[in-house]
Amino acid sequence: MKSFTADYVFPVYADPIKNGIVTVDEGGKILSVSDLTSSTDPPPEKLSGIICPGFVNTHCHLELSHMLGKVPTKTGLVDFIKEITKQRGTTDDGLIAAAAEKADNDMFENGIVAVGDISNNNSTIAIKAKSKLHYHTFVEIFGFLPNRAEELFENALNLMAEFKKQSVSITPHAPYSVSKELFRLIKKYCETHNNPLSIHNQECDDENKFFRYKLGKFTELYEYFGMDITHFKPQARNSMQSIVPLLTSKQQILMVHNTCTNLKDIYFLKRFDRKINWCFCPNANLYIEHKLPKINLFVDQGFNITLGTDSLASNQSLSILSEMQTIQNKYPAISTAKLVEWATINGAEFLGIDHQKGTLETGKTPGLNLITNVNGLNLTPESKVKRLI
Numbered sequence: 001m002k003s004f005t006a007d008y009v010f011p012v013y014a015d016p017i018k019n020g021i022v023t024v025d026e027g028g029k030i031l032s033v034s035d036l037t038s039s040t041d042p043p044p045e046k047l048s049g050i051i052c053p054g055f056v057n058t059h060c061h062l063e064l065s066h067m068l069g070k071v072p073t074k075t076g077l078v079d080f081i082k083e084i085t086k087q088r089g090t091t092d093d094g095l096i097a098a099a100a101e102k103a104d105n106d107m108f109e110n111g112i113v114a115v116g117d118i119s120n121n122n123s124t125i126a127i128k129a130k131s132k133l134h135y136h137t138f139v140e141i142f143g144f145l146p147n148r149a150e151e152l153f154e155n156a157l158n159l160m161a162e163f164k165k166q167s168v169s170i171t172p173h174a175p176y177s178v179s180k181e182l183f184r185l186i187k188k189y190c191e192t193h194n195n196p197l198s199i200h201n202q203e204c205d206d207e208n209k210f211f212r213y214k215l216g217k218f219t220e221l222y223e224y225f226g227m228d229i230t231h232f233k234p235q236a237r238n239s240m241q242s243i244v245p246l247l248t249s250k251q252q253i254l255m256v257h258n259t260c261t262n263l264k265d266i267y268f269l270k271r272f273d274r275k276i277n278w279c280f281c282p283n284a285n286l287y288i289e290h291k292l293p294k295i296n297l298f299v300d301q302g303f304n305i306t307l308g309t310d311s312l313a314s315n316q317s318l319s320i321l322s323e324m325q326t327i328q329n330k331y332p333a334i335s336t337a338k339l340v341e342w343a344t345i346n347g348a349e350f351l352g353i354d355h356q357k358g359t360l361e362t363g364k365t366p367g368l369n370l371i372t373n374v375n376g377l378n379l380t381p382e383s384k385v386k387r388l389i
Contacts, residue, residue, distance in 0.1 A: 003044035010052040011360040012345050028365045028389040049374050052340050054113030054367025055320035056347025059256045059279045059308025061118045066091050066099035067313035074290040077204040078217040100124055104131050110319045111369035111385040122162045136167040136351050138198045142177045149181035174200040175239035183246035190248035201255040204289055211239040241268045249273045259285050259293045277304040277350045282326040284310030296331050306347040321385040328379050336379050
């Protein structure tokens, strides 16, 4: 049995406790959370900072970890996609596996306990099987040409079967890379299977421009890939508004990035019975588009908000604390307590592991993080995270 006390303890399900005490057993299960007036035997280890549950990273691409520093920054999404497709298959399999294993360990050291991870191949299966982290894998489907929908869907089912001993589902990549026919096949599958979705959403202005007017850099992207998109007609509405009717009402859906999502999009979404969660990966948005989502628009709208890191192709590190610092720097009105909620219980609820992770409640094994170099209840640019359990 171990006990820890710090300047503040964030149980997440309750208000922060000044000089709180957390007691865990040898397996990391929470035995109690109390204030300093309580006595523990042995006495608690005294720490400086904030104790909170382990973080949940709801959006990552572990298989792209070998691309750290290889893709230029601030190129915009279309050029970023071109660079990824040029480079991702040019690295030795051993180096890809070693980089992914290192990234997995780095996430553990950064206080992350669970990950929603995107996979386009089977390269991370063995790493996830032996990882200390909980993974849910989203097997991602691409295919904007209607005549290939059934073939691509079957390929995704086959890949998902390779992850059969792990938590896994199939998911569309993004509005601009999945045909209506393929969206409908996924929706049909979701009607009868437990299959949460994770969709890249509105990462740049050109995505909305393409759906509204069939103009912008995405037309260049399809030409670059040699694709005939004469079947696609302008939708006269933003990309997310165009695909919401094609999404299931049966499953949890994570909309990732949302860099150019506006208030009209959010209000449009409220007209539909969809289980929408938002995921923000601000450091990746700055890396690719040099632009942040209008996160303040999403607060108090009634939707679950989570945090992700994206991949090392679009980020310098896989650190949820770093994402929190970026948000608080841009939006200081969003409290650290709220950010911790986004980084813990909200992600755990989306991944369906909130019975174990996300809050410091008796009987749970959420992991314990210590955030140091804080200013009272606020993060600072110098804040660091240390895993306690």
